[in-house]
Amino acid sequence: MPNVTCPYSPCCFPGRQAYTAFLPSCMANAGREEEFRNSLEAGSPVMRHSIDLSLPKRIPRTPEKPLPFIRYVLQHCSPGMKWQAGAAYLFEIISTAADTLVTWALGRIVGVIATAGDRLWEKVTYELLILAGLWTLRNISYRCREYMERHYVPELLNTTRALLFARLIQQSQAFLHANFAGVLANHVRRAGDVISGLRDKMQYSIIPLAVRFVTAGVLLWGITPQFALFIPGFLVVGAICAVLTAPKWTMLSLQQAEKSSLLTGYIVDSTTNLSIVQQNVGWREELNRLDHAQDQMTQTFVNRLRWVSWFWGIFDTIMTFFLCGFMALVVHGWQQGNVSTAQLAMTVGLSMNLFGAIAGTVNLLSSKFDDIGILQEALHKISTPLSILDKPGAPDLQVVQGAIDFRDVDFSYIPGQPVFEKLNLFIPAGQRVGLVGVSGAGKSTLCHLLLRAHDVTGGGIYIDGQNIAEVTQDSLHASISVIPQEPVLFHRTLGENIRYGRLAATPAEVESAARAAEAQNFIATMPKGYDTLVGERGVKLSGGQRQRIAIARAIIKDAPVLVLDEATSALDSETEKAIQSAMMHAMEGRTTVVIAHRLSTLSHMDRIVVMEHGRVIEDGSFEDLLAHGGVFARLWKLQAGGFLPDALPQAVGQ
Structure with missing residues (x-):
């Protein structure tokens, strides 16, 4: 990555290169370089230097004394x-x-x-x-x-x-x-x-x-x-x-x-x-x-x-x-x-x-x-040992197609209480997969493991044949876009929140992503347009508006893998329907994993995977699973107000 002149030049001071060397090399793509840059704004107003963003991949442990x-x-x-x-x-x-x-x-x-x-x-x-x-x-x-x-x-x-x-x-x-x-x-x-x-x-x-x-x-x-x-x-x-x-x-x-x-x-x-x-x-x-x-x-x-x-x-x-x-x-x-x-x-x-x-x-x-x-x-x-570490000399993840493979995955939060045992699940490149199951089935945990929020205790997770535990975390995160159930926004402008997916994006690219996310209309009504502050955690916006900004951020990031973790469960049906087209646009050309409590939102998925107690119990298309009359069909009938129940009757899993 070349040297660049810091856009915050009034805040620069000598020695920034000396300690920016401890930030990971993919920080710009992973969204952390911006946070680090903002932490430097209190510097001397008279000194200007450039920052070398060619950074090593490991940060040494901070001394405790x-x-x-x-x-x-x-x-x-x-x-x-x-x-x-x-x-x-x-x-x-x-x-x-x-x-x-x-x-x-x-x-x-x-x-x-x-x-x-x-x-x-x-x-x-x-x-x-x-x-x-x-x-x-x-x-x-x-x-x-x-x-x-x-x-x-x-x-x-x-x-x-x-x-x-x-x-x-x-x-x-x-x-x-x-x-x-x-x-x-x-x-x-x-x-x-x-x-x-x-x-x-x-x-x-x-x-x-x-x-x-x-x-x-x-x-x-x-x-x-x-x-x-x-x-x-x-x-x-x-x-x-x-x-x-x-x-x-x-x-x-x-x-x-x-x-x-x-x-x-x-x-x-x-x-x-x-x-x-x-x-x-x-x-x-x-x-x-x-x-x-x-x-x-x-x-x-x-x-x-x-x-x-x-x-x-x-x-x-x-x-x-x-x-x-x-x-x-x-x-x-x-x-x-x-x-x-x-x-x-x-x-x-x-x-x-x-x-x-x-x-x-x-x-x-x-x-x-x-x-x-x-x-x-x-x-x-702060010097607490990092629980998730890159291996020395770990290469960056190289995603060409985006195929995901869970191979014999074992995992438990508490020793002796396994969440997954020998879980196997393959998702071909470009496929849109919906994960279904009642609370505790392991859907969110599966996505967290894909993002390497935790390390598996057995087996491995592979993207295009590369074990995610063997590559740098930042290159992994840079390859996956996430739209969470509760969109997280910074107390910054609308434009900055969208651009966070790719900090080098131009204003035209930000506007294009906003249009694709169906956010352009409401942004146009804001007092300062893209320069409008959204408040802490986006409190000045409605739930649907925050979700559109999160979608725009995922679109502008343009990562080959997309994860939607119950991204619309907190929205009313009318708002959810209004942003469905934005969701579909975000999925285009990407390997997509969707967790949803409203089964109707999965009707456009290429494939549905039904999970129960950390196991895959059904796997097929939306129509095939309904016609099969198994667990998915029972869940479809048991939905209350469009949502899955918290637990299944005993007969459903039999």
Whole structure:
């Protein structure tokens, strides 16, 4: 695939190529490249680069621990970003050293004032110039650091989010169904914020503290080595506090992050289903659930604050005694004449500077534990091992005709409870096959296995003689169009939702697909036509309109295999009849598998397959099965309002 200029060029930034390398090669066809691209829109507005969409087929597992993950992120940032980050840290060191030396300069000024007499201004002018020079150096270094940050921080944050998102979109349907969508989205978003917070603490706290200690140690050594020995003492006290409290702090922060994520997931879940809440007068129940979730989060919050209060009480007491002892030693030296007035002023200023820096650093480190808890929870969830993997070196699926062959397929969701045992079913290329059976017969599972939402436990599924477990998942998905029972639309425009089947489609092709799906007429009545937003999950459209958009998306994808999973069961008969021609158009020239509860919708199928308890019990044309008088004929007679019953009378299967 050639390099292309990103159509979102205002959002581009250095280093995108470094981590787009983890997106699968068929992402554009499978619909995931667009999602990844949208996750990058927060980048710097002044940088433009191209994206290489020639991508490998495997994504390495995301590290589960914060420090390995940070190294993982940095490995995939651009060299320019790393150079800018290094320069920013260098300017931070210079500015901090200059800021610490200001205390030294002030001490010299105090000494001059104390001894200058009538020649005060003659002697103090030079010292004031030194002070001004240090302040100027400090300010210039700050501005240079901020300039570098404007360029490298956006890439760092976006690289973090994009790497996590690239991993998240490879997870299986089972993983996505088992987790709150809001929680997963929150993990991706907050991970970038956490990395930014950790960077801030490193750049604005830990490094400045180290520079202050080194600078102060050199200055104090110049007065007397005895004073300089207190510097390691400060460090030892801080290190002991950090080592003793880190495990407890991390545990409490992780607990708080977990409860916070659950609360977020609950709020998103309740908000998504707000119409159901209102229709069933369930607001009291939702508030009760919210109170319960908040109580759990509050308890972890209180536990953490209790621990923080104890820590600060002990830490402040230790540091107060330590500082007072140091000051007593300095005053004693001044009384003995070993320390001048200028040195006394400088030492007092340095000691207060160091004490404030230590307290500020410890305070920031305490919030760092909160960040680590948030990041660790996100990594633990998103780095869950992928349940469906491409084999190393797996080729792309090459579909020439589209024949489907289920060979001796075994499958079970729960060990010991098989859904299929030695299932065999061959669908010739271009054939339209309807799957019939009551709930639990295995129809939807069969389609899910075809899409490789799960791996079979025995046998194999072949398309044009190629085992789908041996080819890349994205090439498989790119070869199959799906029209589900509940059409899933993005909160984007009508045109974007149709084009999602093939992102490179032109406006003319989008309109052609819409006409083929019988969607052109209602789109023409929309306020902005194809540029009309459909609302979250398409709530602004009727069921029939959403279904037409889904059909148009399948048509524009032009995949050789089409799966309709009860695509019209949620529609009324009149709406269903209105879109039948669109359905037939979508089936033209494609191998088609249709699951339907309305048996009348299968009258145009080339073949009907009747399933029961994971077995094929009848197979033939619509007319032949009716004439045969078997299970299909019985089901036809038992239909209530055009739908299949939930279960068959015992005699039907006999």
